[in-house]
Amino acid sequence: MSDLAVTDGRVAWRGRLGTEVVPAAQPPDARRALQLGLAGVWLLDALLQYQPVMFSRAFGRMLAATAAGNPVVIGRPIAWDATLVEHHAVALNALFATIQLLLGLGIALRPLTRFALAASVAWSLGVWWLGEGLGGMLNGTANPVTGAPGAVLLYALLAVLLWPADRTDSAYDAGPPPFTAARAVGARAARGLWLVLWLGLAWFAVQPANKAPLALHNQLAGQADGEPHWLAGIENSAAAVVGSHGLPVSIVLAAACVIVAAGVWLPRPAARATLVLALAVAAVIWVVGEAFGMILAGGATDPNSGPLLALLALAYWPAKPGQAREERVPSC
């Protein structure tokens, strides 16, 4: 603490420089912490959507590219939407970015959390179709390494699993929820969703377009363009390691996904081990496969699926005995 300044005859700064006193922080429970993680990703997504390049016709062309190879019933609305965006790029992108900003801020503000989570499910499903072409699931381009089944679908899944309510049916009341994701939808449904997600990732990993000998190598080498030196080095090194062994690498990735999928049915120590594996897979996908959503190369629209897969894995982390029951009271 110090006096700022003292002068004679003029305005004298006699006050002391200090720090405002604040009350102690309220640590959030596990579900609230994950909701805040989701809010943070939405916020990042919105800020990326506000980039100048998104206000150009390039954004519309980016959307149009996702229609290719999709069935007509899926592709035609995408093409219509892309044309609309191309013709009204500034107004529509400002609208999209603002909606995403409000979703992020809304989830973070406690009184608005429910509304924002519900709205985020509807928005995510719309973007998954019209903005991501269903993540390439129907045109054979879905690849877990590059973001399948579509990052925005994972936003919706997280919003459902982190819904701020606790199931009160008799089966649920028989015991405390085994993990955070089970609180809103019940353990059986949460495990089912996890199984479908990770078996889906395993399935996509061994699709013809992804298991071709050079497919993964080319994918990784292509990510290096425009990245900082150190990240380009990681991408090129990973591409060199994979080389022409795309098939065995895809099989190893698929096997890891299957193990992760089964993990939530295993006893607590084994479940934790598989969730650590899920976190490791998410980290490798985000850093090596997605190059941090290519944000560092400029022009990225979102951080991609890596952080969302990690948030999902944390939502399935086994609760300590008694912890889940305690957390049911101060719900947000």
Place this chain on the structure above:
Amino acid sequence: MLVGVMLAVAGVSAVRLAGARPWRRGTVIADTDIGHLLMAIAMAGMLAAGLRTLPGAAWVIVFGVLTCWFGYRVALDARAGGVRALAGRHCMPHLVHSGAMIYMFLALPPLAAASAGMAGMGSAGQSLRYPSLAFVFALVLAASSVWDLDQLSGRRYRQESAAVTVGCRTAMSVTMAFMLLIMI
């Protein structure tokens, strides 16, 4: 719009500083208000060339001093309450803000820094120094924003002045994160 937000933050901070009556002996001037005022003026100048007040080098010195001050405060807080206590205090986010401000003024090549506002940022041919650091700062600021909003909307900030501080800080964090991302 962001220029308006920054000017609003600067105005609120100036009013709060004046309201604290710093010419009276014994009053406490909140360092956070000084930080907000300086950062808001600097960022408004970065966003709109017409609002530029000081050259970049001068701002680097200003924020260097602020970084040292908040670093000192963080060290005191950590010694008093442990590292965990830092999450709930004002000084840690302001230390990050001050560091991010220094980064923003130093990372842009001189040509881009001297050009008109944000139009000079992220344009072709003007490569940003250490873009990874911009990304890290943006991630930390996004996380800080949602944490602050959560605490602001909870029961923690019943005191109006603290709520205003956190509100201003959230606006600064979001704006700063955006500026860092478009600099990449």
